Amino acid sequence: MKTLKITLATAVILLAGGLANRMTAQQLTGREIIEKVYNLPTGEDQTSDLTMTLINKSGSERVRKIKQFTRDFGNVEKSIMFFTAPADVKNTSFMNWSYDSDKPDDQWIYLPALKKVKRISSDSKSDYFMGSDFTYDDLGDRKVDDDTHKLLREETIDGVDYYVVESIPKDEDYMYSKTVTWIRKDNFIGLKKEFYDEDGELLKILKIKKFEEISGFLVITHSEMENVQKNHRTKMELDNIKINTGISASKFTERMMMRGI
Amino acid sequence: MKNLKIKILLLAALLAASQLAVAQPKVGIDGFVRNYTGMLYENGDFNMLQNTLNLNFNLMGDKMALKANPMLYLYGIDSLDFRMREIYLDLYFKSVDIRVGKQQIVWGKADGVFITDIVSPLNLTEFLLPDFDEIRIGVYAAKIDYYFGNSTLEAIWKPIYAGNELPPPGSIWYKPPEFPAPPTFDYSKEKIKPSLDNSEFYLKYSLSSSAIDFDIMGAYTWDQTPSMYIEKQIEFDSLGNPILTGLLITPEHHRLWVGGGSFTSTVKSFVIRGEAAYYNGKYFQTADPKAEGALVEKDYIHYVVGLDYGVGDLTLSAQFIQKVIFNYDDYLDEEHYANTMTFLARYEAMRQTLHLELFSYIGLNYGDALIRPTVVYDFSDSFSIKLGANIFVGDERGMFGRYDDNSMIYMKFKYNF
Numbered sequence: 287m288k289t290l291k292i293t294l295a296t297a298v299i300l301l302a303g304g305l306a307n308r309m310t311a312q313q314l315t316g317r318e319i320i321e322k323v324y325n326l327p328t329g330e331d332q333t334s335d336l337t338m339t340l341i342n343k344s345g346s347e348r349v350r351k352i353k354q355f356t357r358d359f360g361n362v363e364k365s366i367m368f369f370t371a372p373a374d375v376k377n378t379s380f381m382n383w384s385y386d387s388d389k390p391d392d393q394w395i396y397l398p399a400l401k402k403v404k405r406i407s408s409d410s411k412s413d414y415f416m417g418s419d420f421t422y423d424d425l426g427d428r429k430v431d432d433d434t435h436k437l438l439r440e441e442t443i444d445g446v447d448y449y450v451v452e453s454i455p456k457d458e459d460y461m462y463s464k465t466v467t468w469i470r471k472d473n474f475i476g477l478k479k480e481f482y483d484e485d486g487e488l489l490k491i492l493k494i495k496k497f498e499e500i501s502g503f504l505v506i507t508h509s510e511m512e513n514v515q516k517n518h519r520t521k522m523e524l525d526n527i528k529i530n531t532g533i534s535a536s537k538f539t540e541r542m543m544m545r546g547i
Numbered sequence: 548m549k550n551l552k553i554k555i556l557l558l559a560a561l562l563a564a565s566q567l568a569v570a571q572p573k574v575g576i577d578g579f580v581r582n583y584t585g586m587l588y589e590n591g592d593f594n595m596l597q598n599t600l601n602l603n604f605n606l607m608g609d610k611m612a613l614k615a616n617p618m619l620y621l622y623g624i625d626s627l628d629f630r631m632r633e634i635y636l637d638l639y640f641k642s643v644d645i646r647v648g649k650q651q652i653v654w655g656k657a658d659g660v661f662i663t664d665i666v667s668p669l670n671l672t673e674f675l676l677p678d679f680d681e682i683r684i685g686v687y688a689a690k691i692d693y694y695f696g697n698s699t700l701e702a703i704w705k706p707i708y709a710g711n712e713l714p715p716p717g718s719i720w721y722k723p724p725e726f727p728a729p730p731t732f733d734y735s736k737e738k739i740k741p742s743l744d745n746s747e748f749y750l751k752y753s754l755s756s757s758a759i760d761f762d763i764m765g766a767y768t769w770d771q772t773p774s775m776y777i778e779k780q781i782e783f784d785s786l787g788n789p790i791l792t793g794l795l796i797t798p799e800h801h802r803l804w805v806g807g808g809s810f811t812s813t814v815k816s817f818v819i820r821g822e823a824a825y826y827n828g829k830y831f832q833t834a835d836p837k838a839e840g841a842l843v844e845k846d847y848i849h850y851v852v853g854l855d856y857g858v859g860d861l862t863l864s865a866q867f868i869q870k871v872i873f874n875y876d877d878y879l880d881e882e883h884y885a886n887t888m889t890f891l892a893r894y895e896a897m898r899q900t901l902h903l904e905l906f907s908y909i910g911l912n913y914g915d916a917l918i919r920p921t922v923v924y925d926f927s928d929s930f931s932i933k934l935g936a937n938i939f940v941g942d943e944r945g946m947f948g949r950y951d952d953n954s955m956i957y958m959k960f961k962y963n964f
Contacts, residue, residue, distance in 0.1 A: 340898065348928050372928030373577055373963035383757060390813070392757050399680045401653040405760055405811045407818050407857050414860075417899030518898070540755050541644070541694055545637075546607075 316435035316451045322474045324430045329503055329529035331357040336524055338418055343517040350416050353547055357533050361386045364538035368547045379543040396543040403540045412461040418520040419490060419511040432456060438466065447471040462489070475504065489515055501529040572608040577964060585957035594719055594955060596623050612637040633685045644692045649685040652703065654751060654764060656809040656820045657851045659889055660868050663764050663807045663824050666703060666749055668771045670712045674720050674950065676937055684709055697756050703749040708739040710800065711771045719953050728791045736799045737773055761810035768805060773798035774830035776840035803828045816856055823850035835878035847872045864891040886911035900925040908947060915941025915948030933959040
């Protein structure tokens with residue numbers, strides 16, 4: 287199985303919310319808008335059940351289910367995921383330690399067939415996660431300073447006001463030439479994001495289908511990424527979301543990876 | 548009989564403890580069914596017609612867990628082989644986990660080689676071809692893990708000896724040794740009685756940190772493959788000249804002291820791995836006429852260094868493995884330096900439903916190799932088909948080249964549930 291990396295930060299890919307961020311600020315720059323998205327308060331720890339449905343162009347579906355735990359330890363965010371379906375990856379677990387600094391993530395995977403925890407490399411942020419249409423970067427790992435942001439325009443759709451921000455990677459070899467994000471003015475929730483390939487052609491569209499307020503935090507619970515060039519898509523749904531329950535630090539260890547849930 | 552009693556006691560303890568300790572446990576059953584057909588491409592013989600049922604029963608609570616893993620192999624039409632691969636009880640405390648029962652224990656950082664990974668012996672009846680979880684044999688053991696900080700101290704007591712399972716005569720993987728005279732075997736010393744004196748003990752300290760993962764291990768164990776004590780039977784002809792008329796061969800296990808360790812770390816897209824162990828007390832076969840029983844005791848070191856590289860859907864891995872015998876002399880049956888390499892290339896395609904892999908062992912001493920290309924296609928989340936080949940090439944003196952008649956192609960259908 288491929289290397290895996292996702293955290294519950296998935297839920298806030300495009301989400302910036304909370305009363306503190308609600309401001310009318312027409313003078314904001316593209317970077318300031320994206321910063322507000324990035325700095326969204328997400329709680330100290332989070333637990334959820336993730337269901338990913340991969341749909342190919344003929345409409346057939348594959349389902350992956352994951353139980354995940356995340357906790358912010360200040361300068362490091364630790365997450366651990368337990369795969370519950372499909373059957374051939376059941377009991378596989380994955381742990382990621384992500385640092386605020388430029389230090390690369392530390393990652394380990396436990397494969398029950400091998401009965402051992404293996405350290406893996408985390409350098410490929412452009413890899414697709416479990417065969418889905420989401421890359422690891424799409425799932426929330428990309429830093430604000432990785433791109434140059436520009437406010438393109440403001441739009442009103444169905445009575446809701448949006449900022450439309452273009453983000454161009456500073457790394458010219460990056461897999462996307464640019465992204466364009468529609469961010470709600472009232473709560474800084476991004477409801478749509480377009481990804482353009484290296485030739486400048488539209489590659490993927492991310493749409494937020496549903497978000498909820500849980501324990502005072504706005505959380506995206508249903509999103510969908512569509513690859514318009516290959517005509518396949520991935521639905522991502524979060525259930526049983528719990529925030530700030532006080533997950534023990536001992537949860538994020540090899541011991542727990544091997545024990546499972 | 549004593550062996551059987553210990554097994555019964557262990558099982559009884561498992562069942563009793565499971566009744567006492569379970570509070571709102573989660574029960575799970577999963578496993579797979581697999582059909583495996585292999586054909587030798589030299590003569591078209593089907594060397595493998597196997598159906599397998601693997602079941603995992605799990606009972607998991609906050610303070611305990613119970614696992615049983617029965618496995619049924621049906622060879623041909625009616626040759627059934629039942630194995631209880633694992634059955635154990637876990638007890639969880641704040642900083643300590645205890646596991647008792649039959650269990651597979653895996654140590655070390657290397658892939659496909661067994662250097663510090665010596666707790667569970669190997670089922671080599673089909674050489675190194677089965678999946679690695681099926682190669683390992685479960686052992687009756689009590690294992691205690693003590694956790695402190697990012698460190699773990701693990702202690703294992705193995706009261707019942709289990710050795711490597713070797714191909715039986717008649718198997719295509721059995722290569723009978725060549726003797727200068729007819730051999731007679733005496734198996735009276737091969738069995739090791741379960742007792743405290745004959746128990747095996749293992750200890751490991753491991754650290755998992757951001758910069759590096761490493762472990763240090765020590766073991767007081769048995770050699771998992773017996774040494775052959777050879778006694779020459781000599782008669783004299785009418786002129787008084789000695790004639791070798793037979794050999795009395797007594798397989799016997801010896802005690803080993805083993806110390807070693809392993810590490811793994813990452814540098815950008817690379818994962819660096821290393822593992823080494825020093826073996827004290829190993830008996831080697833020798834042609835030295837002065838050696839008693841054609842055996843001589845020598846120490847040796849076995850180590851591996853490896854590098855993994857991943858980019859996109861491609862994974863590449865290479866390992867160099869060396870075994871060095873100390874105080875070597877030319878009478879020894881083995882090479883002074885045994886050098887092996889492994890290579891792995893894996894590519895995921897079609898949204899990770901098509902898996903292409905090429906794995907190979909290469910014996911550098913004799914230029915022989917085992918090359919294993921495979922293609923796996925996932926028809927659905929549960930059902931996959933695997934096409935593969937095991938290609939043995941090179942000098943017949945090498946451990947891979949000697950099986951050049953056994954090169955095969957195969958197909959596996961697997962349903963996971």
